[in-house]
Amino acid sequence: MTAEVNKETLGFQTEARQLLHLMIHSLYSNKEIFLRELISNASDAVDKLRFAALSDDSLLEGDGEYAVRVDVDQDAGTVTISDNGIGMNREEVIDHLGTIAKSGTAAFLEQLSGDQQKDSQLIGQFGVGFYSSFIVADRVEVHTRKAGTAANEGVLWESHGESEFTIEPKEKADRGTSITLFLRDDCKDFADDWRVRSVIKKYSDHISVPVLMKEAPVPAADEAEGEGKEASEPAQAQYKPVNEATALWTRSRSEISDEEYAAFYKHVSHDFEDPLSWSHNRVEGKLEYTSLLYIPARAPFDMWNRDANRGVKLYVQRTFIMDDAEQFLPMYLRFVKGVLDSNDLSLNVSREILQQDKTVDALRSALSKRVLDMLSKLSKNDAEKYAVFWKEFGQVLKEGPAEDTANKDKIAELLRFSSTHTDKEVQDQSLRDYIERMQEGQDKIFYVVAENFNTARRSPQLEVFRKRGIEVLLLSDRVDDWLMNHLQEFDGKQLQDVARGRLDLDDESEEEKQAREAAEKESEALVERLKAVLGDDVEEVRVTTRLTDSPACLVVGEMDMGAQMRRIMEAAGQAVPESKPILEINPTHPLINRLDTESDEARFADLSRIIFDQANLAEGGQLDDPAGYVERLNSLLLQLSKG
Structure with a gap:
């Protein structure tokens, strides 16, 4: 049966079509982002093969030299990104390239305003991945073969980024994936060797896999001179690394610039924006591990889906194990991104083993404290950035006292509320601020819970407190009632709902x-x-x-x-x-x-x-x-x- 007979035309998932249209028409100012995304995906594919080969080295097919190659062709107007990673079979190609199986897609699309500049910023919250190809290309070909399968099981995927794509069998001698972008007329600068090199250095220098590009071919010997001598044959082009190819978290903090930290964050998070803060820490002793943790500047669209993928990238002795290792941070810190590299876990670790390992509990406790300390420093040293954090993630952090009793006091210090002290809807008052303003003899922190801020601010229960000049916290987030039931006290002061039980202000004459x-x-x-x-x-x-x-x-x-x-x-x-x-x-x-x-x-x-x-x-x-x-x-x- 010929390949043409096996060629199929399939339609994109509706959400994929919408996202493609948006990226093609909105990301006019961030075009170079496609190269970062595709190289990051290629690096992930290599990491996945590294891990799979630990238990089955036949997947390497005799080639254990991992690399990502980038080729440009100015005459053809193409750029090709190739890896020798895990690759894909036919079903995986359809699943990964024809649909967006990411929770929050519908919510993301509902947020779109039609304003190109605003919508392009929203994309950074969602992540773009492979679909960023169509920012610069009017046609994309993906040729892939899954490691461990026969050469004739290769798959060719092709699309113009509109409503459909084609897929057909195509032999591929080596494992992995090769993506060829046929550039739009206004994007032909990405077929220039030096343009591409500069983008790779900017965005992908930190990736641990070598990103290779061709060096200009050099003759094997000087050209023959004089009669009777034959000219030498032209040498084959050599590929050399463009990036540093050293895992960033393994380097000393003093060697890493803020720009490199920010670039690595974008690699692990697929976010467009710089992070608010990060913490790079190497621990030796009873536990040996390195962590690089980031606080994003904006919440993703699936933040409230507690079943969504979350967690850090897990490495063991610099070998990739899994994405989204959720066991190392509690649910209320699900917004944290980053990397954990441990020497105390087995290389053949699985999710089931992680759930039963005492080392995981110790690492979870250490990383939780690290994040809370990072937030504490941010709140004290940069109030403006902490206000951004609180606006995006405050309601998530409020889940903490119920989920993490060991760190309840640390979390309580980080909480922010509205208050009758300012009567502003913005949540910028801490429990510590409240205590510092308490009246002499006052031994309780008073609060009121309502459906929204205005209802809380105008609650009849506040009348006697306003008359006596006693501050009351104004709570209106859905999680607030639950939060206070678990917090109950702070710094020895009982938290008291003004609408609960008999009111005793202890100052009645x-x-x-x-x-x-x-x-x-x-x-x-x-x-x-x-x-x-x-x-x-x-x-x-x-x-x-x-x-x-x-x-x-x-x-x-x-x-x-x-x-x-x-x-x-x-x-x-x-x-x-x-x-x-x-x-x-x-x-x-x-x-x-x-x-x-x-x-x-x-x-x-x-x-x-x-x-x-x-x-x-x-x-x-x-x-x-x-x-x-x-x-x-x-x-x-x-x-x-x-x-």
């Missing part, structure tokens, strides 16, 4: 105490009437110590689940424990006084329900019977209009 007790006594009859009307909708009705301006508020029982956490769990379809709110009334408010004097029981019931529902709405809650609320309110308005 004797005069205030007597006035409160008198109000409670005078309101006993009203409290009983309200209990009778509201029935099972409330756990209790009582006189408030929280309110100064509002007529009523709802309070959560001391041991009950917070209102925000309850709403989140209910929205997710999860069962929540049975509980009822506590209604607190302000007997000094005119509306409560009016309610107390109402003799018509039907009207009293309607007014009571309106006050109860309004207290619920003020906290961002949902009414069980919104139509009933509107009906009662309209009835009341009609009565008032009649005088």
Whole structure:
């Protein structure tokens, strides 16, 4: 059967087509990025073969000299990137080059604005990989053969980067992958030898695999002179390394520039932007390892998918083992990128072994502390950069106290919140800042949790705190209620939800105490009437110590689940424990006084329900019977209009 008969035309996945279109039309200012991406992929393919060959050296096919080759042809207008790595079979070619099986793709595409400059920046959050070829090429050929397969099992893939691609069998003598880019007219400069060399030095100098390019051919001997002498045959072109070809993390920190660190980050993360910070550390002693860890400047689109690939690149004795080794950092540090090279793990390590190895636990603990120390230094030395970090990853870090009790105090120092001290939505206040501003004799850190910032800032529960000048943290992230349930205290100060249980500010004067007790006594009859009307909708009705301006508020029982956490769990379809709110009334408010004097029981019931529902709405809650609320309110308005 001929190759032409076996040639198939297949369509790109929808998301792949959209991404291709975007890159071709938006990345006009970052064209050279394609070479970094393709060389990085080639380096990864070599790393994968290195690891596979540890258990099956026949995969090397007699060639253990790993390399990536880059060839340019100005006349043909092509650039070719070849590797002798693991290669691909037919199914893998279709999977890797015809689809984008990356979580977050849909979210990424939804963010696109149509503005070329903005969209090109978004691509850096997603990563481009092989598809970057079409930034500079109007046709791409991929010729590949998987290591260990026969020469006639090679595969040729071809596409113009539009809606479809072709795939067919094509013999390939050597293993690995060769990608040939047929350059667009406005990108022919990438067929220039010196242009390509400069890009490789800029982006790929740190890659441990040699990146080779042809040296200009030199005759084997001087040209023959005089009659009767034959000219020498032209020598074959020699390939020589263009890059340093030394794993960057194995070099001394004093030898590495910031530019090299940033370039290596882009290699391991496929990000366009420079990292915010990094930490390069070599440890000798009980544990022997080298780590190079980075804090990105921007969150990826799959940050909230806890099943997405994450973790560091793992090497053992400089031999690549796996990408995304998630066992070495906890989930709340899933944004960290980098490399771990250990001498204390076996070369034949597997994911199953990693899950049971005590050395892994020790490395995980050490790397977690290293990241937290890096963030601590960043927060103290560069507030502007830390603000960028917090905006991108703050909600992820808030998962930490529940997941990493050993480092709870370190994490707590890094947390940032909004506060009544500034009344700004930006989260820039630390728990340490709060303690430094605490009033004399104050022994608690007060906070309020709400659906959003404005609801938190305008919560009725804050009234007495504002009156007394006591600062309250304003929490509105979905994770906040869960965070505080696990944090509970900081630096010996208890964290107190202002909407939970009975409020005790410990600074009540004797005069205030007597006035409160008198109000409670005078309101006993009203409290009983309200209990009778509201029935099972409330756990209790009582006189408030929280309110100064509002007529009523709802309070959560001391041991009950917070209102925000309850709403989140209910929205997710999860069962929540049975509980009822506590209604607190302000007997000094005119509306409560009016309610107390109402003799018509039907009207009293309607007014009571309106006050109860309004207290619920003020906290961002949902009414069980919104139509009933509107009906009662309209009835009341009609009565008032009649005088």
